[in-house]
Amino acid sequence: MKSTYVERIAALRALMEARGWDAVVFSGSDPHSSEYPAARWKQVEWLTGFTGEAGDLVITMNHAGLWTDSRYFIQALTQLEGTGVELHKTRIPGAVSIPQWLSDKAKTVAVDGLCWNVSAVKEISDALGEEGTVVDVPDMLDELWEGRPHIPMTPITTLDVDTFGGTVRRDKISWLRKWMLIKGVDRMLLTSLDEIAWMLNVRACDIDYNPLVISYLLISHDSVRWFVKKSVAEGYSDPDTLDSFSEIEMDDVVVDDYDAVFFGLSDFSEEQSPVTLFVDPSTLNHHLYTYIQDSYPSERIVTGTSPVILEKSVKTESEIENLRQTHVDDGVAMEKFLYWLEKEVEAGVPVTEWDASERLTEFRAEIPGYRGNSFENISAYGPGAALPHYSTPKEGSAVIRPFGLYLVDSGGQYLTGTTDITRTVPMGECTQMEMEDYTLVLKGMIDLSMAVFPKGTAGCQIDSIARMPLWKAKRNFGHGTGHGVGYYLCVHEGPQSIRYQYNPQPLLPGMVTSNEPALYREGMHGVRHENIVLCREAGESEFGEWLDFETLTCCHIDTSAVLPELLGPEALAWLNEYNEWVYQRLSPNLSCEVAEWLRAKTLPL
């Protein structure tokens, strides 16, 4: 198997030699800067076997290197063994970035300009200096990659906002046009798939776990053109998709072919005078940007952050109402699963991490409106849980035993929202260290849940609230405390976050964010407690206007591994109240057996 990757890299090097390229760089992304690409764009995986969700690859004639962050260090070392590809660690002190690394090792660097955003290619180009050249070779691997997957064409559905929450398409378009008017731009190109799905209220399954449609959207003051692979022009005839197109066209959106975006961008016939185009270089790909630069005078290209990102992050009243119910439904599935797991393991049934993951998905699938999982379940027992992004193997995953900690991080996509929850489950007796870690992480999660803060506060300003209980014990975790969560969209979205790194975006009422401090001990165990929280108004005082969090996630937190003296009275009171709320909300929807079990689980500590 490993020899496959060695051969593929050798074939690429032959191509490089023939073309005179010193280096080739591949991103782990797609033409839309997606966090997770469709199979067609898993170029790094095809070349190296590395399946992590973040990883960029550099190939020179005598070196192959994968750049990835701490979430994937262990996975990368395992998967890259025998391929000749070396791991370059990112986000560590002294890390050397790809542009820095290339600067004294290559003059001519080939990139698949479709899969790198404008900013990233500019960094490489700047690092190479005046004597260096970046060659844009779109779909460079086509000639080597036999049977390379096509752009996916899953059925497209439109969302009925009356039932499922949100704002109608026409209103979103009007809002964006108003923004364009104020900004003084004639056209705006949307390239990010979740922004497009949100704008048009459309969903598909083009990317695993992300209900997106691979497409571009071009909006001007008098037209909206949607460039999508499944357009009628291509002879695609899925009836649901055709219905969706008809519905969308009734809102004066023209559906066009995916590749017609190039023509669409340079089509000025309607306009009398030269037009101004707005693009967001953080998601626009380099190849398309080069085309735009050829079509528009430079003073007519306006770059900036797309306003859709912020608008999308602030959920509407109807979305929030749906999210509350969706989290109750999701909690019911979680409790059924946790009950099942406890009983199986108690009964001595050899349940593996994989079995548990499958069972959990089955419980979620029972929920009306379920459209799939929002990411790959992380089902990890003991040492597996020490990998923050553990990928549970189908064959040979660990058996869950009646002691120690089991961690399950999972979520669902529903017509009424997206969920993301982590519970760390004490399966029986735990060590002192497991209980300490369990309690300190929980205290951090609860302290953040109880936070109140002035309007204008950014997530990075309150990140330390979640970490301080761990910090005081000189413990820490390497990832963010919270990410934005989409509404039946990507489970990770911006612009807000709660993290150690600087991010000036204030938390706004209506934003939905995860709260997930953690602790990982390699080879031993991992702990993560994750709830989804809604930022909301918390009233006014003579000292200003206040915000706090409403916890949306509704699933009990096991108290058996809690050390009450470490948790402290305030957090303990919160925990007892939370568990009682969970019981009251969920028990009407559970069988007597499970409800009785949950009653015992949620008794105050």
Place this chain on the structure above:
Amino acid sequence: MKSTYVERIAALRALMEARGWDAVVFSGSDPHSSEYPAARWKQVEWLTGFTGEAGDLVITMNHAGLWTDSRYFIQALTQLEGTGVELHKTRIPGAVSIPQWLSDKAKTVAVDGLCWNVSAVKEISDALGEEGTVVDVPDMLDELWEGRPHIPMTPITTLDVDTFGGTVRRDKISWLRKWMLIKGVDRMLLTSLDEIAWMLNVRACDIDYNPLVISYLLISHDSVRWFVKKSVAEGYSDPDTLDSFSEIEMDDVVVDDYDAVFFGLSDFSEEQSPVTLFVDPSTLNHHLYTYIQDSYPSERIVTGTSPVILEKSVKTESEIENLRQTHVDDGVAMEKFLYWLEKEVEAGVPVTEWDASERLTEFRAEIPGYRGNSFENISAYGPGAALPHYSTPKEGSAVIRPFGLYLVDSGGQYLTGTTDITRTVPMGECTQMEMEDYTLVLKGMIDLSMAVFPKGTAGCQIDSIARMPLWKAKRNFGHGTGHGVGYYLCVHEGPQSIRYQYNPQPLLPGMVTSNEPALYREGMHGVRHENIVLCREAGESEFGEWLDFETLTCCHIDTSAVLPELLGPEALAWLNEYNEWVYQRLSPNLSCEVAEWLRAKTLPL
């Protein structure tokens, strides 16, 4: 009295008319960007009567406006009444800055280029646009201000670092030259007075409370030239100063006249080739910068942040050792004062805020090595304490009564360091609100004192730790939580801070910072608890390297207004331990009477 200011502004307007200036702007600073200027540069006060420590003034033909922040709103409104000068609030939402305000109201703007730093004048100039002009008129007020004070010429002393801590002058110069070598610059001009005092280990009293010498320092790889008013060239003959000059000259520092800085900067005779000059535009004044631009080709002027600021903020081992003892000595004075105050008020003696302030200074003056106060004592009872920067009036200050809260914020300058301490003292019975505010502010101060954080953490990342107890009660304070403190230097110094606003400077071991959350209720009371804390190494774990704080301030915190249930068990334990430590450290230096009293004050709650 108010008519004086009206007349002065009228005289200035006559000058403006004669010269064709649309507007004149004055800063509250001096040619060295000092936080507190000497009397000569209190131009805003001379024109308006406003005595606040931060305030910039704009005069046009039909408007006079003072720009200041929330610390001085109430004071400004009182002091400006009847002068025709209007208050413009800064650092509030929607605040309009001076450059913004001027942009559509003036074309020709005169500035005293000596008293504005480069960055500030650039902002004004940018706001005026191409059609606007900034006219630099140094010492513009000279022709109107009869008897304008001269540049102060207080005696200069040198510090004996063997006894009083720190690093010898030669080593500091070597260190800076090494930095210049790495940076590739030939000369460096230091303009900030505390940087110069630190570099040369010199002190004087040119500015109230700030032991500084008004001067410039020009360092090249083969010479050091100190431009100071008191140079022998000017015929100044104070014997201590002359001794200091002799000592400094032994370290190859040439002492020259203050105004010779211009000549010194353009004196290239020693060098063979054109030299490169480093300046820090955040403290360099516009007038001098203009001169530099005329003397150096633009590519030979390197701008950036002076490295002295950071180096100075990290105290040496000997400085830290001295600081510990200095805070014990300062604590003895504080305890004597607090004992005296309590007994006087109990006995029904009518002690005013002013009396108390005077008495406190007397106690401090008894300490060997005392060189004055580090800022104007804030001695405030009841409503006066609601002004964060209350200036205690000599006549008519409030009498301290045997109930409610008295706040005293004060500090000393000693040969072995600078102190800054605030205690809020319950004088007897307190209201529920006073006790709540007292306790919540104290909890914030203690929570921050107990913080542990990874190396690399900036103060702004842990500011919320100090605020959260208040935030949860929807209370807040408008100033920073902590500022750097100099070593027998300015009581406010950078680069670190602990504040809500972004400041990326990590806290480093050896930095000395205040920890002073607060709460102010206009017309009622103010609470502030302030200790000085030293950032220190707290060991390593598998999760990284850790820092925490050692509290230097040694003075008991009154427990009579503490609501223990609000404080919580962890902070209560800290408080009891702190008070016990204070008693153990201070009692050997107190009379039996005061020690006994302190024993009772420090019994665990």
